[in-house]
Amino acid sequence: MDTRIIPSTLSLxxxxxxxxxxxxxxxxxxxxxxxxxxxxxxxxxxxxPALRRMEQAGLVTGTVEKRDTLRPRQTYTIxxxxxxxxxxxxxxxxxxxxxxxxxxxxxxxxxxxxxxxGKREMLQYLKQLTLxxxxxxxxxxxxxxxxxxxEGSTGAYALEHGIARYDATVMWARRVIRNLEGGSR
Amino acid sequence: MDTRIIPSTLSLxxxxxxxxxxxxxxxxxxxxxxxxxxxxxxxxxxxxPALRRMEQAGLVTGTVEKRDTLRPRQTYTIxxxxxxxxxxxxxxxxxxxxxxxxxxxxxxxxxxxxxxxGKREMLQYLKQLTLxxxxxxxxxxxxxxxxxxxEGSTGAYALEHGIARYDATVMWARRVIRNLEGGSR
DNA sequence: TGAGACATGTAATCGGTTACATGATTCC
DNA sequence: GGAATCATGTAACCGATTACATGTCTCA
Numbered sequence: 001m002d003t004r005i006i007p008s009t010l011s012l013x014x015x016x017x018x019x020x021x022x023x024x025x026x027x028x029x030x031x032x033x034x035x036x037x038x039x040x041x042x043x044x045x046x047x048x049p050a051l052r053r054m055e056q057a058g059l060v061t062g063t064v065e066k067r068d069t070l071r072p073r074q075t076y077t078i079x080x081x082x083x084x085x086x087x088x089x090x091x092x093x094x095x096x097x098x099x100x101x102x103x104x105x106x107x108x109x110x111x112x113x114x115x116x117x118g119k120r121e122m123l124q125y126l127k128q129l130t131l132x133x134x135x136x137x138x139x140x141x142x143x144x145x146x147x148x149x150x151e152g153s154t155g156a157y158a159l160e161h162g163i164a165r166y167d168a169t170v171m172w173a174r175r176v177i178r179n180l181e182g183g184s185r
Numbered sequence: 186m187d188t189r190i191i192p193s194t195l196s197l198x199x200x201x202x203x204x205x206x207x208x209x210x211x212x213x214x215x216x217x218x219x220x221x222x223x224x225x226x227x228x229x230x231x232x233x234p235a236l237r238r239m240e241q242a243g244l245v246t247g248t249v250e251k252r253d254t255l256r257p258r259q260t261y262t263i264x265x266x267x268x269x270x271x272x273x274x275x276x277x278x279x280x281x282x283x284x285x286x287x288x289x290x291x292x293x294x295x296x297x298x299x300x301x302x303g304k305r306e307m308l309q310y311l312k313q314l315t316l317x318x319x320x321x322x323x324x325x326x327x328x329x330x331x332x333x334x335x336e337g338s339t340g341a342y343a344l345e346h347g348i349a350r351y352d353a354t355v356m357w358a359r360r361v362i363r364n365l366e367g368g369s370r
Numbered sequence: 371t372g373a374g375a376c377a378t379g380t381a382a383t384c385g386g387t388t389a390c391a392t393g394a395t396t397c398c
Numbered sequence: 399g400g401a402a403t404c405a406t407g408t409a410a411c412c413g414a415t416t417a418c419a420t421g422t423c424t425c426a
Contacts, residue, residue, distance in 0.1 A: 041386065043386070045387065070392090072406085110339055154296055164356065165354065209378090229377090234414090
């Protein structure tokens with residue numbers, strides 16, 4: 001199936017939110033502006049076009065509320081196909097590029113898993129995440145050595161920051177794995 | 186001065202790199218593809234236009250190497266104005282939005298400070314960073330409470346991930362502050 | 371002299387931001 | 399009935415991605 005149906009992180013956020021409960025464009029905007037989840041875009045010029053694209057792709061259906069007025073309210077519901085596409089997108093293997101450039105999206109993906117995937121898939125995702133990060137950290141450490149040799153540079157510090165954040169992710173993932181396997185929560 | 190002279194993180198990365206040493210477009214591309222620093226864009230379709238925009242804005246000057254051939258090589262050097270704009274951009278106050286949406290850029294900013302700013306400004310930046318994050322974490326904790334009440338949701342875990350990463354940043358910043366104040370390195 | 375790396379660029383397309391326009395509802 | 403908020407949308411612009419095109423240098 002074509003993964004380009006959900007091109008951006010914003011579309012993923014929208015689809016994930018709509019998968020939980022039917023929402024209007026304004027509802028989505030409110031979530032994006034008032035909660036940390038989904039600080040991806042707050043502009044109507046991004047949300048409404050994205051909703052229409054997704055409706056055209058058959059991922060959501062809009063039901064008109066005030067049919068007769070000039071300003072109809074549209075409530076969007078996820079379709080069966082939309083749910084499938086969401087699941088597929090959440091289950092996509094984690095790549096090096098995801099680790100390097102798209103940690104936000106990886107977090108978002110996990111945030112939406114609770115509703116649509118099982119414990120088994122969630123565990124697999126977290127283990128994959130730790131593996132990919134553990135593959136990448138040695139490369140960062142190599143570069144760190146090189147950076148340290150540059151006099152008066154703060155590049156090494158910046159790299160250490162990145163590494164510290166990846167470490168935090170790994171520790172978080174391990175904790176969640178323990179929780180899920182232990183069955184608590 | 187107009188901050189829109191450096192519109193994107195990519196432009197900032199380019200200007201910062203060129204501030205260290207003169208570089209061609211290809212040199213920049215190599216840095217972006219082979220080092221963790223600057224995994225912002227590797228496509229020539231972004232780098233070359235950005236360089237030309239910055240040259241037009243007077244931030245860098247390109248000196249042609251092989252003037253007579255059909256394929257002249259351009260080496261770009263930062264100008265006095267470019268250095269001023271870079272400094273200004275690095276010194277910009279840190280906003281809530283920076284914390285929420287642009288941690289990568291904040292890290293990049295610190296990475297370039299070594300070459301152009303003094304210890305004093307660097308310390309101020311790091312202190313500002315910890316302050317802004319400490320302002321934001323209580324909001325995340327509030328949302329965490331709300332998320333926990335949603336049955337079977339992984340949203341709470343995702344939020345904890347975000348918080349853990351911010352904690353890592355704060356701890357890193359405190360360590361660097363200690364190092365800089367202690368004068369080591 | 372041919373392969374492959376080095377090096378620079380363009381065009382189509384696409385999605386997001388900014389700024390603006392406008393209608394509907396609520397509440398004083 | 400006027401203000402504020404709720405709610406939906408459009409248009410201009412902008413920069414990044416993708417894919418393609420092309421020239422240059424090095425070395426076996």
